[in-house]
Amino acid sequence: DSGVTQTPKHLITATGQRVTLRCSPRSGDLSVYWYQQSLDQGLQFLIQYYNGEERAKGNILERFSAQQFPDLHSELNLSSLELGDSALYFCASSVDLRPETQYFGPGTRLLVL
Amino acid sequence: AQKITQTQPGMFVQEKEAVTLDCTYDTSDQSYGLFWYKQPSSGEMIFLIYQGSYDEQNATEGRYSLNFQKARKSANLVISASQLGDSAMYFCAGPNTGNQFYFGTGTSLTVIP
Numbered sequence: 001d002s003g004v005t006q007t008p009k010h011l012i013t014a015t016g017q018r019v020t021l022r023c024s025p026r027s028g029d030l031s032v033y034w035y036q037q038s039l040d041q042g043l044q045f046l047i048q049y050y051n052g053e054e055r056a057k058g059n060i061l062e063r064f065s066a067q068q069f070p071d072l073h074s075e076l077n078l079s080s081l082e083l084g085d086s087a088l089y090f091c092a093s094s095v096d097l098r099p100e101t102q103y104f105g106p107g108t109r110l111l112v113l
Numbered sequence: 114a115q116k117i118t119q120t121q122p123g124m125f126v127q128e129k130e131a132v133t134l135d136c137t138y139d140t141s142d143q144s145y146g147l148f149w150y151k152q153p154s155s156g157e158m159i160f161l162i163y164q165g166s167y168d169e170q171n172a173t174e175g176r177y178s179l180n181f182q183k184a185r186k187s188a189n190l191v192i193s194a195s196q197l198g199d200s201a202m203y204f205c206a207g208p209n210t211g212n213q214f215y216f217g218t219g220t221s222l223t224v225i226p
């Protein structure tokens with residue numbers, strides 16, 4: 001158990017819908033990262049937050065947004081869902097800005113029908 | 114542009130033997146980090162080893178070592194004394210000059226008893 005929690009574990013929804021994925025970092029970690037793993041695109045970095053502020057942005061679509069709250073948990077919002085958004089979404093956390101110390105959560109498996 | 118290349122989709126190794134998983138990267142930066150992760154069939158991402166571009170020695174973590182050849186831009190993972198539990202997908206990631214992350218397509222390792 002990495003100490004990073006993600007909810008829900010599985011999510012099934014329909015095209016055009018909007019979902020929110022939640023991540024609670026390890027106690028004391030200030031950075032949260034989001035990743036997408038799909039069959040088409042492989043494993044991709046989406047975005048990073050540090051202590052509530054966005055610090056790095058990867059291949060995140062405009063239909064996706066994220067935020068980190070004062071209690072340091074983070075949410076990834078996916079809207080206007082398409083079939084291709086079906087993927088495993090990972091959250092990771094690290095104590096500072098250095099990703100070499102990051103720990104991954106178990107992931108949320110999203111299926112868009 | 115692709116940043117990380119893993120050319121071995123699948124590898125087999127006999128139990129107790131050593132195996133090398135290849136990774137090459139593309140960057141013009143001088144300071145960067147390279148990572149290896151393991152993803153078992155259960156889906157979680159497990160950090161294995163990290164190499165900084167300025168580290169003088171190759172990184173080692175238990176049975177894992179990183180054969181870092183900066184001039185060739187390669188960062189191969191060496192697993193010694195393979196165990197059945199090593200069967201998994203292995204991802205190389207980097208370069209990381211800020212907090213951006215790029216992952217390779219992964220290598221599926223199967224350890225044969």
